Amino acid sequence: MITVAALYCFAPFDDPAALKPPLLALCADHGIRGTLLLATEGVNGTIAGSAEGLAAVIAHIRDLPGCAELDVKYAQASAMPFQRMKVRLKKEIVTLKVSGVDPARDVGRYVAPEDWNALISDPDTILIDTRNDYEVAIGTFRGAIDPKTHSFGEFPAWFRANRDQWGPNPKVAMFCTGGIRCEKSTAFLRAEGIEDVAHLKGGILNYLEKIPASESLWDGECFVFDERVAVGHGVTEGSHAMCAACGWPVVRDASSCGHCSAELGVNPV
Numbered sequence: 001m002i003t004v005a006a007l008y009c010f011a012p013f014d015d016p017a018a019l020k021p022p023l024l025a026l027c028a029d030h031g032i033r034g035t036l037l038l039a040t041e042g043v044n045g046t047i048a049g050s051a052e053g054l055a056a057v058i059a060h061i062r063d064l065p066g067c068a069e070l071d072v073k074y075a076q077a078s079a080m081p082f083q084r085m086k087v088r089l090k091k092e093i094v095t096l097k098v099s100g101v102d103p104a105r106d107v108g109r110y111v112a113p114e115d116w117n118a119l120i121s122d123p124d125t126i127l128i129d130t131r132n133d134y135e136v137a138i139g140t141f142r143g144a145i146d147p148k149t150h151s152f153g154e155f156p157a158w159f160r161a162n163r164d165q166w167g168p169n170p171k172v173a174m175f176c177t178g179g180i181r182c183e184k185s186t187a188f189l190r191a192e193g194i195e196d197v198a199h200l201k202g203g204i205l206n207y208l209e210k211i212p213a214s215e216s217l218w219d220g221e222c223f224v225f226d227e228r229v230a231v232g233h234g235v236t237e238g239s240h241a242m243c244a245a246c247g248w249p250v251v252r253d254a255s256s257c258g259h260c261s262a263e264l265g266v267n268p269v
Contacts (some may be wrong), residue, residue, distance in 0.1 A: 001076045001077065001078065001083070002048050002049065002050075002056055002076065002077045002078070002079065002080050003048065003049065003050065003051045003075075003076060003077075004034075004046065004047075004048040004074065004075045004076065004077050004081060004177045004226070004228075005046065005047055005048070005054050005058065005071075005072050005073070005074055006045075006046045006072070006073045006075075006177075006205060006224075007043070007044070007045060007046070007047070007058065007061070007070055007071060007072045008042065008043065008044040008045070008070075008071055008079075008093065008094075008178065008179070008180040008183075009042050009043055009044075009066070009067045009069065009070040009071060010042040010066075010093075010102075010103045010104045010183060011041075011042040011043070011060070011064065011065060011066030011067050011104070012040070012041075012042075012065065012066055012104075013038065013040050013042065013064070013065065013066075015045075015237060016038040016039055016040060017038075017089055018117035019064065020038060020052070020089065021073065022060070023036060023038075023060070023061075023087050023215070024085065024087050025056070026056065026060055027047065027049075027053075027057055027085045027087075028085065029091055030045050030049060030052070030054075030056050030057060031049050031053055032048070032049040032053050032054065032057055032085060033047065033048055033049060033080060033082035033083065033084055033085045034046050034047030034048050034081075034082045034085060034086075034090070034112075034226070035047075035085075035086045035087075035088065036086070036087045036244040037087075037090045037093045038087065038088070038089055038090065038093070039087050039088075039089070039090045039091060039092055039093045041092060041093055041102075041104075042066070042093050043061060043064070043067065043070075043093060044093035044094060044180055046081075046224075046225060046226055047085075048077060048080060048081055048082055049080075051108075058070065058072060058146070060077055060242070062264060066082055071178075071179060071202065072101050073178055073202060073205045073206060073209070073235075075202075075205070075209075075225075075231060075235040076235075076236075077157075077228055077237065079227075080227075081226035081227040081228050082227065090227070093180070094152060094180050094183075094184050095151070095152055095153050096152060096153060096155065096156065096184045096185070096188060096225045097153040097156070097190075098156050098188055100191065101184060101191055102185045102187060103183035103184060103186075103187045105127055105187075106190050106191070107183055107186050107187045107190070107197050108174070108182070108186025108187070108189065108190060108199050109195040109197065109198040109269060110185075110198070110199065110201040111173070111198045111199065111200055111201060112201050113201070113202065113206050113207040113209075113210040113211050114153070114198065114210065114211070116200055116207060116211075116217075117211075117215070117217050119173050119198060120142075120143065120144075120173055120217060121217070122171075123169050124171050125170060125173050126145070126166050126170050126172045126173070127141060127143055127144045127145060127173050127174075127175075128144065128145045128147065128172060128173070128174045128175075128230075129141070129144040129145065129146055129147070129174075129175060129176075130152070130155060130174050130175065130176045130185045131176055131177060131179050131181070131223070132149055132150060132151060132152065133146070133148050133149060133150060133179070134223065134247070134248050134249060134259075135222075135223040136148075136229030137248065137249065138220050138221050138222075138223055138230055138240055138249050139218065139219060139220025139221045139222055139223070139230070140216055140220065141175065141217055141219070142216075142217050142218075142219055144175075145215060149216070152181055152184075154209055154215075155170065155185060156188060156190075156252070157209070159188070159189070160192070163192070163194075164203055169195065169196065170194065170196070170199045171196045172189060172194055172196065173197075173198045173199065173200075174186060174189075174196070174197070174198075174199045174200075175197055175199060175200040175203060175204060175207075176200075176203050176204070177203050177204050177205060177222060177223070177224065177225075178202065178203040178204075178205050179199070179201065179202050179203035179206070180203075181201070182200065182203065183199075185199070186198070186199050197269075204218070204222045205222065205224075205231070205235060208222060208231065208232065208233050208234065208235050209234065209235050211233075212233070213233040213234075216233060218233070221238040221239065221240060222238075223240075223249055229241055229242055229249055230249060232242055239252055240252065243259065243260060243262060243264065244262075244264075245257060245260050245262035246259055246260035246262065250261065250264060
């Protein structure tokens with residue numbers, strides 16, 4: 001089995017480019033593959049390999065300025081879910097395209113998986129899925145609003161166009177895959193004047209790991225950005241593959257893609 005680590009940390013990096021070569025070299029030394037994004041606001045990514053190799057890389061990242069509290073979620077894969085190792089320099093480690101939004105300064109209230117069901121079962125709670133349309137298509141929390149965005153950068157415009165329907169002081173709860181998009185989206189809502197905003201700590205992955213299926217309010221599977229495609233309760237590998245024609249997740253034994261209608265044959269990627 002291969003260990004997979006999804007990680008992020010908002011931290012002030014004065015020179016992200018200087019951090020790239022040592023990270024690439026360390027990952028190469030330990031046979032680690034995946035993608036890491038570096039920006040002046042921190043680090044984000046998913047990497048995979050041996051438990052020992054990951055421990056070395058994660059220890060290195062935690063030694064970077066401001067990264068001692070690096071958020072990491074682990075899972076297992078039956079095969080290596082990445083083809084190679086990439087470390088990319090970006091303007092943002094998760095792209096919202098709104099200046100001045102700083103999760104390190106102001107962010108929404110964190111809600112543990114164990115407390116999440118009570119929050120989203122409250123009829124006064126407005127539950128928003130901050131992920132993209134192709135992710136929501138294969139699973140989400142019951143009663144969640146789907147913004148139908150194609151990219152996270154569309155979320156601010158969607159929220160501004162819809163916020164009036166929820167009144168002046170809405171109670172908002174949001175969630176995403178691993179937590180990082182909600183760091184940005186809750187900080188954005190706070191900057192927009194929404195005071196009562198919460199998000200699922202550690203994201204869907206943390207919830208699926210901690211909450212038994214018998215108690216879960218999650219329906220379907222959770223899309224992940226590697227060759228596993230999706231995971232289910234217990235963060236076990238799911239039943240989806242990718243449509244080679246349009247890139248949407250499809251059930252592995254499906255004969256055609258429900259999104260683009262392409263015939264899948266027996267080997268969707």
